[in-house]
Amino acid sequence: MSKKFHVSTTVNGDPVEFLCDSRETVLDVLRDRLSLTGAKEGCGTGDCGACSITVDDRLVCACLMLGAEAEGKSIETVEGIAAGEDLHPLQKRFIEYAALQCGICTPGILVAAKNLLEKHPDPTEEQVRYWLAGNLCRCTGYDKIIRAVMDTAAEMREAS
Amino acid sequence: MIPAGFEYHRPADVASALAILTTHGDEARVIAGGHSLIPMMKLRMAEMGHLVDLQDITELKGISVDGDTITIGAMTTQHELITSDALAEAAPIIREAALVIADPQVRYMGTIGGNVANGDPGNDMPGLMQCLDATYILVGPDGMRPVAAREFYEAAYFTAREDEEILTQISIPRPAPGTGYAYEKQKRKIGDYATAASGVMLTVAGGTCTSASIAMTNLADTPIWAEAAGAALVGSDLGEDAITAAIAAAKDAIDPVADNRGPVEFKMHVAGVILRRAIDRAIARAG
Numbered sequence: 001m002s003k004k005f006h007v008s009t010t011v012n013g014d015p016v017e018f019l020c021d022s023r024e025t026v027l028d029v030l031r032d033r034l035s036l037t038g039a040k041e042g043c044g045t046g047d048c049g050a051c052s053i054t055v056d057d058r059l060v061c062a063c064l065m066l067g068a069e070a071e072g073k074s075i076e077t078v079e080g081i082a083a084g085e086d087l088h089p090l091q092k093r094f095i096e097y098a099a100l101q102c103g104i105c106t107p108g109i110l111v112a113a114k115n116l117l118e119k120h121p122d123p124t125e126e127q128v129r130y131w132l133a134g135n136l137c138r139c140t141g142y143d144k145i146i147r148a149v150m151d152t153a154a155e156m157r158e159a160s
Numbered sequence: 161m162i163p164a165g166f167e168y169h170r171p172a173d174v175a176s177a178l179a180i181l182t183t184h185g186d187e188a189r190v191i192a193g194g195h196s197l198i199p200m201m202k203l204r205m206a207e208m209g210h211l212v213d214l215q216d217i218t219e220l221k222g223i224s225v226d227g228d229t230i231t232i233g234a235m236t237t238q239h240e241l242i243t244s245d246a247l248a249e250a251a252p253i254i255r256e257a258a259l260v261i262a263d264p265q266v267r268y269m270g271t272i273g274g275n276v277a278n279g280d281p282g283n284d285m286p287g288l289m290q291c292l293d294a295t296y297i298l299v300g301p302d303g304m305r306p307v308a309a310r311e312f313y314e315a316a317y318f319t320a321r322e323d324e325e326i327l328t329q330i331s332i333p334r335p336a337p338g339t340g341y342a343y344e345k346q347k348r349k350i351g352d353y354a355t356a357a358s359g360v361m362l363t364v365a366g367g368t369c370t371s372a373s374i375a376m377t378n379l380a381d382t383p384i385w386a387e388a389a390g391a392a393l394v395g396s397d398l399g400e401d402a403i404t405a406a407i408a409a410a411k412d413a414i415d416p417v418a419d420n421r422g423p424v425e426f427k428m429h430v431a432g433v434i435l436r437r438a439i440d441r442a443i444a445r446a447g
Contacts, residue, residue, distance in 0.1 A: 005168070022168040022211070025198075028161050045199035047351065049265055058239070058268040064198045065269070068168050069213065112264070133350035134263025 005068040011036070012080030020067035027051045027062035029070070030077060038078035038107040042136070049135035052108035053077050059115045061134075078107035081114060089155055090114055093148040101139035109135045113149045121157055125150060162201045170213045174220070174299055174328060177212050181324045182301050184210045190326055192235060192274030195266050220273070220328055225250045230332040234273025238262075241272060250334050253359065257288045257343040263351045276309070277327040279317040279382075282353035286313060287383035288343060291359035291375035294332045300325035313382035339363050340446025344438035345377070346430050348421065354378040355421045356431040358410075360438040362393060364446040369393045374406065374439075379414035379431050386410040389435075398443050406439065407432045 004019040011034065018033050030036045030053070042050035044063050051062040054076040081088045090113055093099070100106045109132060116123060116131045123131070128149050129142075137145065171177040181188050188210035191197050200206035214220055220235040225246045232241070241247060241258040248255050261267060261275075261284050275285040276296065289296075289309035296307050298321055307320045314320065321327060335341070345357035357377035363370045372390040377383055389410035396402030416427035 003167070022166055023162040023164075025161070044202055046195055046266060049263070052265060059264050060268055061265045064195055066168065066194075066198075066213075068170070069215070130350070131264055134265040 005071075007067060007071045009070045009072065010074040012076055018067070022066065022068060024067040025063050026053070026055075026065045026067055026070050026075070029067040030062060030075075036077055036079050039111075040104050040107060042104065047136070048105070048108075049112065050105050050108045052111045052135060054111060054115055057115070057118075059112055059134075076111070078110050081110055088114065089159075090117075090149070090152045093152045093155075094145075097144045097148040097151075099140060099144040099148040100137075105135055105137040105139075109137065109145060113152075116149070117153055117156060121153060121160075123150075123153060162198070163204055164201070164207045166201075166208055167210045168213065169210060170216050172216050174217060174326060177214060177217065177326060178299065178301060178324070180210060180212050181326070186323045188212055190214055192271040192277075193237065193269040194274075195262075195270045196274065196278050196280060214326070223247050225334065228334045230334055232272055232330045232332070234277070234327050234329060235271050236273070238267035238270050238272070238275075239264075242267065251292065251332060251341075253288065253292070253335075253341040253343050253361065256341070257284050257345075257359065260284065260343070260345045260347070260357075266351070272330060273327050276312075276330065277319065277321060279313060279315075279319045281316050281381050281383065282378045284343070284345065284354065284357060284377055287357065287375040287377035287385075288359045289330065289332070290383055290385035291361055291373050292332050292335070293373065294330050296321075296327050297329040297331065298322075298325040299328045304328075306331070310385045316381040335361060336363060338447040340442035340444070342438040342441035342445070344434045344441065346434050353421075356416075356427060356434045358431070358435045358438040360435070360442040362390075362398075362439075362442050362446060364398065364443070367397055369396050369398050369402070372406075374410060374435065376410055376414050376431060376435070379416045379427060381415075381417075384410075384413050386413040388413065393439070398439075403436060403439055407435050410435050 008017050040050040042048035046061045046064045053062045189208045190212045221233045223244045224231045238258045275283045294309045312320045340362050343359045346355045359375045362372040372393040374386045374389040389406045392405040392409050
């Protein structure tokens with residue numbers, strides 16, 4: 001049981017290697033071994049989306065993927081969204097619109113929203129709401145989040 | 161962190177996976193997308209010495225439509241079911257059902273094989289597979305055997321699959337052109353299991369129903385293929401009398417229990433409403 005897995009992966013564009021136990025999830029590895037604490041553990045059972053990351057461009061819950069499964073895969077977390085000091089347009093809008101209160105769900109929602117806009121640069125409000133259905137926010141009531149995502153999408157379309 | 165320790169295996173082919181299952185017996189379990197099993201392991205509701213991850217087995221992946229048969233590999237994700245144009249053309253009801261399962265995060269990982277093999281009465285695909293008269297292919301140490309979806313489910317989490325078998329593939333007869341279809345699901349919120357759900361497939365010729373198949377989800381400890389409900393539609397003009405008879409037959413076949421989705425009376429009522437909507441939509445789509 002003490003066997004450790006040697007895992008080689010890419011995190012936010014950088015090659016990363018780590019050792020992990022079979023019992024550790026990708027979320028455990030990110031937070032406890034790689035000190036990337038942006039992804040949060042809300043429920044631990046895939047219901048809340050606070051741990052949302054992308055793995056090979058698929059939006060997933062880091063709490064339900066084993067660390068050993070990350071071998072050879074490319075992981076993106078909220079820490080990779082800003083370009084250095086320059087916040088991503090989504091991050092700027094979230095601040096401007098106060099699309100967060102306690103902030104626990106925000107990293108997962110930013111990762112999910114960025115993934116949506118990469119696939120669908122011109123989403124309808126319905127698409128945004130259904131896409132973010134796996135990300136629970138208990139503070140904001142979602143409206144400001146949805147408006148922030150819609151307006152960021154419009155801004156990014158104009159800029160491109 | 162999963163509390164209890166286990167050994168993690170990631171075989172590259174079915175034969176290697178079977179060898180691990182044969183060696184370790186009921187100490188080993190296969191994992192597909194893991195979105196039911198990993199939460200169970202975290203909650204200590206499932207414990208095993210050996211976890212056999214099927215994700216590297218390419219022979220378990222993919223969708224093919226070949227003449228009259230649709231074949232779906234067990235490790236095909238819900239997302240892949242939704243985005244397959246070939247599947248949408250051959251059996252659009254599968255996309256319709258996959259879209260009402262959980263949320264994007266879960267659909268990227270959750271597989272059709274895990275969904276049907278787990279035996280969770282809340283899952284949507286088992287009822288749909290019964291509606292479509294699908295066959296599951298089980299592979300074990302003694303070779304391959306097919307089991308009809310309508311024969312597979314014995315009780316909640318108990319199925320015809322033996323511990324040393326892997327469900328590798330699902331085979332579905334391609335619905336005839338013009339088949340009307342609908343998968344209708346009532347749930348408390350997105351991501352929830354059904355309060356009641358129903359899959360309906362039917363064909364109409366000259367105003368008369370020529371075939372009908374009806375299945376009900378999360379309204380008993382297994383999915384329910386309501387044979388008598390379908391039979392009540394066949395030969396009819398699909399008028400009010402026939403639909404009322406079909407709903408009555410479906411209600412006879414189900415056996416919901418009270419839980420946080422409501423008391424039995426409410427579930428029986430919702431089952432009738434959902435089935436009526438599904439039948440109406442299937443009729444509107446039949447051509």
